[in-house]
Amino acid sequence: MKNLIKKLTETSSPSGYESAIREVIRAEISSLSTNIKVDALGNLIVTMGKKTDKGLRIMIAAHMDEIGVIVSHVEKNGLVRFSNLGTILPQYLVGSRVVFLNGVRGVINQDRPDDLHKIMTQDKHFIDVGAASDKDCPLKIGDVGVFDRGFVELGKRVSAKSLDDRVSCAVMIEVMKTIKNSPHELAFVFSTQEEVQSKGATTAAYEIEPDLAIALDVTPSLDIVGVKMQVDLGKGPAIKVRDVGMLSDPRMVRWMEETAKKNNIAYQLEVLDIGTTDAKVMQISKAGMPTGALSIPCRYVHSPSEVLDMDDVQATVTLLTALLNSPVSLE
Amino acid sequence: MSPQTKSTFKVGKAQLDLLEELTNANGVSGNEIDIREIIRKKVAPYADEIKVDGMGNLLVVKHAKKPNAIKVMLDAHMDEVGFMIVEEDGDGLYEFEQVGGGDERQFVSKPVCVGSQKLPGVIGSKPIHLATDDEMHSVISQQSMRIDLGPAGKGKAKRGDYAAYATKFIRSGDAIFAKALDNRLGCATLIELLRTAPDHIELLTAFTVQEEIGLRGAMVAAYDFYPQLAIAVDSTPAFDFERPDGNENTQYNCKLGGGPAIYIADRGTLSDPRLIRFLTRIAEENKINFQYRQPGGGGTDSGALHVTRGGIPSVSVSVPGRYAHTAVMVARISDWQDTLTLLQNALAAVTPEILSGDRA
Amino acid sequence: MKDITPFLLTLLSKPGLSGYEQSVSEIIAEEWHPLVDELTISPLRSLHGLRKAASKKKRPTVMIAAHMDAIGLMVKSVEHGLLSITTIGGIDPRVLPGQLVTVHGKIDLPGLVQLIPDRLINNQTSSKAPEKSQLFVDTGFTEKELDGLVKPGDVISFAQPPFELTGGYIAGHSLDNRASVAALTLCLEEIKNYNLDCNVVAAATVQEEVFAVGAATSTFSVRPDLAFAVDVTFAKGPGSNDYRTFPLGEGPAIGLGANNHPALTKKMTSLAEALDIPYFIEAMPTSSGTDGMAMQISANGIPTQVIGMSLRYMHTSVEMTSLKDIARTGRLLAQFITDLNPDSYKSMFEEKSS
Known part of the structure; x- marks a missing residue:
């Protein structure tokens, strides 16, 4: 599974520009279903199975886009100013490298600071691609790029860019490979543009019209000195109770907890005060549907070096498989 | 000498009902009449003498069955912190002042009970939707708050009416949630000790007024009784929380679950060391959970008792309670039970000899 | 009617x-x-x-x-017998100190929202407006008593009973x-x-x-x-x-x-x-x-x-x-x-x- 995560995270596909990652994923799953679609917003929708009388139509979403940068201006001296695709955190910028979809590489640095102890805002940063002047610069307004950072193993943990949310894509691919005899019609959605307000999941949910929805994403874990968080690395997937965008349906939380207990899978409960996921938009699609989310604990989310624990990833595969393999009874 | 057998005081339904009745009733400093009436009825079966003095203190005596008995005074204040209506603002809204010390951050979003007619009212605050960012980061000042009886409460309350929090007593396992546990816990303790008083002491109990605004009642009650020793029974704050910075909490005052807190020193009193030693010995011999309250600020009626007339050896024993002087306090039944056990055993064992040596 | x-x-x-x-x-x-x-x-x-x-x-x-x-509150974590909380819906943290609540854990437990006392906060010389992070819920239970009863995600509702006011008004x-x-x-x-x-x-x-x-x-x-x-x-x-x-x-x-x-x-x-x-x-x-x-x-x-x-x-x-x-x-x-x-x-x- 590490190889798959490596392959997925080393692909460059920021929000709105997901074709590269879509093709990598399509190659992985093309043999698993005859019902594979790409919709108008670029979502890759893979449907498996038919809804039986004991089953439901369930949408499972993991987003395949990642945060990125977009060129807003090239200065006369060849330095490149940029805007963001999704939430870029300025503290992770200085010294980072970026790679653009046209192959150009660059390094990020900042204007001269007035106060060395303060983090400067994004507009005070620039990308240096080695150009001596604007004429000489291989980038123009609108070019998009992502962090340039390879995958590394750190013991049983791994670090890469875009583990948010390629790790969930990997989990979904694994589940699709292992799942058998599910009573449900399963619509696996590799969604686009999650980092810019879940645009992909919005339209996918409208078209699919599921009975039930589950989002897969990472959740920030800062189980490090001086910060109190309730979600730790290595203690299992987090069942989301709430984030700032939605309250999970309590019936879904109960179902997920009970399934985890029944299968002896360690899990945590997530009450998050920052961020949200594709679950937010699925829950309110059309007449609405019971919606929940599984989160994989992840440190340094939205940095070029996100870190997570492979045990949590494996446990998420096990839990999701268990959830989808049996009839669902909420209440 | 045979070892003393511990007599354990059991707090049961009767004691909790008593405490519930006392905490649900209102007795803001200067207006203790409702509390006094409840206590007067409760102590009547056990008392030999009951009187109300010129300040409103309720003085209850239970005589010794033997001559030349030691005169022991127990003191507990009846009053609680609260509010007074000072001005009508139209539309059922009233300006108010505090009676006794309170933190204005604790006032809003609470029901209150106003005046002798017990009018229901609330202290509200501006809706979050209408509050500016600046306001959200400022303390809501008491001057901006109003007691609100609703538009039909116009003209119903008058200047000088007292108002108290309208909190109702809740029990949850060993925990109690109630207002005015400071110091109805003390009042209930004294009532129970009157009921179970030993024969060899002259027991003088004072349910005092106006402690929260300057120990005024205790002063005159002690003058009247002039006992050989006095114990003030009160409730003392437990600040037993983790510090947000992670450092050790060295200013907890006392701890919930730690048993009765024996005072050594506070802002107003250096407790009589002979009485501290005596109570400590009783606690240790009987294996009663107890703690020393951290020496420091704060104070009880002892501050008035020990300097009355020619001086009275005095000490304070308090039941730990969290969130004193707010709408809801939290205390533990086990702490109260240990306090009753300590004091009951102390009364049973007290003799003039414990004061025979010099003070220190 | x-x-x-x-x-x-x-x-x-x-x-x-x-x-x-x-x-x-x-x-x-x-x-x-x-x-x-x-x-x-x-x-x-x-x-x-x-x-x-x-x-x-x-x-x-x-x-x-x-x-x-x-609106109400939700348990974020259980710390030394006290509950750290977040809000559900818009709540001014300044109205929370002294609020009676019900913690809907394994069983319903009475609780009280309170503030860390000023004396335990570094360099706090005067009282500041309460912020969400300084608030907690006290169930009156010890750490041991609370064990297994409350977990992150449990909801907490206001327990203030409603009551009628003089002349056709109601509060709660x-x-x-x-x-x-x-x-x-x-x-x-x-x-x-x-x-x-x-x-x-x-x-x-x-x-x-x-x-x-x-x-x-x-x-x-x-x-x-x-x-x-x-x-x-x-x-x-x-x-x-x-x-x-x-x-x-x-x-x-x-x-x-x-x-x-x-x-x-x-x-x-x-x-x-x-x-x-x-x-x-x-x-x-x-x-x-x-x-x-x-x-x-x-x-x-x-x-x-x-x-x-x-x-x-x-x-x-x-x-x-x-x-x-x-x-x-x-x-x-x-x-x-x-x-x-x-x-x-x-x-x-x-x-x-x-």
């Missing part, structure tokens, strides 16, 4: 936090059951009560919606918006014995206080021809006296502005005048801040009107409103419904060139 107070007091005694409305939904379903032809529950568990038109022919459908969820938590649920109930009572020439869907919606999730999805599935969002608005009171506030107990507020369909605003004001019901026009320059926003933009767009009673101390545990205004709101809605038929519906929305 029926005395709605006992029902309202029951509603106010139920937790029913956003996302966890079942306890209050059950009470409403019980009350509405004899008043409607069909009761259904949406996928997100909004409650829909349908009163059918007498005729089987096509008749306009009017939706009257009030959210039933309440979650009068926003259970007062409106009471108004809908009075309306259903009032139209009970009428043969209707329109369909009525009374909706008790979920999750208004968080994301207006319930109203959006309910409106999408009901597809009414027109809709009322019944919700509370601000009463004049201490610190609240600008144009957004209305005298308490002197009549409902009828919304005016982009979120309201002008034809409905006009109809409601003229109805109020005809019935001699006092009212106020609530100017809503951009949006109403109610379920009406999500309802209006649902599906192909629904003519929507916001109406409700004013209330003091919104989003505190001592919200205060007028029983009379609840009745007036119910009466206005009932009159609107009994007047509605295909012809009046059509003429109401005819564009008249001026």
Whole structure:
């Protein structure tokens, strides 16, 4: 599974520009279903199975886009100013490298600071691609790029860019490979543009019209000195109770907890005060549907070096498989 | 000498009902009449003498069955912190002042009970939707708050009416949630000790007024009784929380679950060391959970008792309670039970000899 | 008219936090059951009560919606026997110290919201406005007693019991918006014995206080021809006296502005005048801040009107409103419904060139 995560995270596909990652994923799953679609917003929708009388139509979403940068201006001296695709955190910028979809590489640095102890805002940063002047610069307004950072193993943990949310894509691919005899019609959605307000999941949910929805994403874990968080690395997937965008349906939380207990899978409960996921938009699609989310604990989310624990990833595969393999009874 | 057998005081339904009745009733400093009436009825079966003095203190005596008995005074204040209506603002809204010390951050979003007619009212605050960012980061000042009886409460309350929090007593396992546990816990303790008083002491109990605004009642009650020793029974704050910075909490005052807190020193009193030693010995011999309250600020009626007339050896024993002087306090039944056990055993064992040596 | 107070007091005694409305939904379903032809529950568990038109022919459908969820707190973690918390819905942290709550853990436990004492905070010389991060819930239980009873994600509701004030006013938590649920109930009572020439869907919606999730999805599935969002608005009171506030107990507020369909605003004001019901026009320059926003933009767009009673101390545990205004709101809605038929519906929305 590490190889798959490596392959997925080393692909460059920021929000709105997901074709590269879509093709990598399509190659992985093309043999698993005859019902594979790409919709108008670029979502890759893979449907498996038919809804039986004991089953439901369930949408499972993991987003395949990642945060990125977009060129807003090239200065006369060849330095490149940029805007963001999704939430870029300025503290992770200085010294980072970026790679653009046209192959150009660059390094990020900042204007001269007035106060060395303060983090400067994004507009005070620039990308240096080695150009001596604007004429000489291989980038123009609108070019998009992502962090340039390879995958590394750190013991049983791994670090890469875009583990948010390629790790969930990997989990979904694994589940699709292992799942058998599910009573449900399963619509696996590799969604686009999650980092810019879940645009992909919005339209996918409208078209699919599921009975039930589950989002897969990472959740920030800062189980490090001086910060109190309730979600730790290595203690299992987090069942989301709430984030700032939605309250999970309590019936879904109960179902997920009970399934985890029944299968002896360690899990945590997530009450998050920052961020949200594709679950937010699925829950309110059309007449609405019971919606929940599984989160994989992840440190340094939205940095070029996100870190997570492979045990949590494996446990998420096990839990999701268990959830989808049996009839669902909420209440 | 045979070892003393511990007599354990059991707090049961009767004691909790008593405490519930006392905490649900209102007795803001200067207006203790409702509390006094409840206590007067409760102590009547056990008392030999009951009187109300010129300040409103309720003085209850239970005589010794033997001559030349030691005169022991127990003191507990009846009053609680609260509010007074000072001005009508139209539309059922009233300006108010505090009676006794309170933190204005604790006032809003609470029901209150106003005046002798017990009018229901609330202290509200501006809706979050209408509050500016600046306001959200400022303390809501008491001057901006109003007691609100609703538009039909116009003209119903008058200047000088007292108002108290309208909190109702809740029990949850060993925990109690109630207002005015400071110091109805003390009042209930004294009532129970009157009921179970030993024969060899002259027991003088004072349910005092106006402690929260300057120990005024205790002063005159002690003058009247002039006992050989006095114990003030009160409730003392437990600040037993983790510090947000992670450092050790060295200013907890006392701890919930730690048993009765024996005072050594506070802002107003250096407790009589002979009485501290005596109570400590009783606690240790009987294996009663107890703690020393951290020496420091704060104070009880002892501050008035020990300097009355020619001086009275005095000490304070308090039941730990969290969130004193707010709408809801939290205390533990086990702490109260240990306090009753300590004091009951102390009364049973007290003799003039414990004061025979010099003070220190 | 029926005395709605006992029902309202029951509603106010139920937790029913956003996302966890079942306890209050059950009470409403019980009350509405004899008043409607069909009761259904949406996928997100909004409650829909349908009163059918007498005729089987096509008749306009009017939706009257009030959210039933309440603001509250949620456990973030259990630390040394105390609960660290976050809020569900908008709550000013300054109203939380000293608040009695119920912690809905494995069992329901009484609790109290409090502040870290100033003496334990570094360099804190004067009292600062409480912030969410300094607040905790104390159950009075020791760390050991609490073990296994409470976990992250457990919800915490206000436990302040509701009570009546002198002269027809009521105070308690979650009068926003259970007062409106009471108004809908009075309306259903009032139209009970009428043969209707329109369909009525009374909706008790979920999750208004968080994301207006319930109203959006309910409106999408009901597809009414027109809709009322019944919700509370601000009463004049201490610190609240600008144009957004209305005298308490002197009549409902009828919304005016982009979120309201002008034809409905006009109809409601003229109805109020005809019935001699006092009212106020609530100017809503951009949006109403109610379920009406999500309802209006649902599906192909629904003519929507916001109406409700004013209330003091919104989003505190001592919200205060007028029983009379609840009745007036119910009466206005009932009159609107009994007047509605295909012809009046059509003429109401005819564009008249001026």
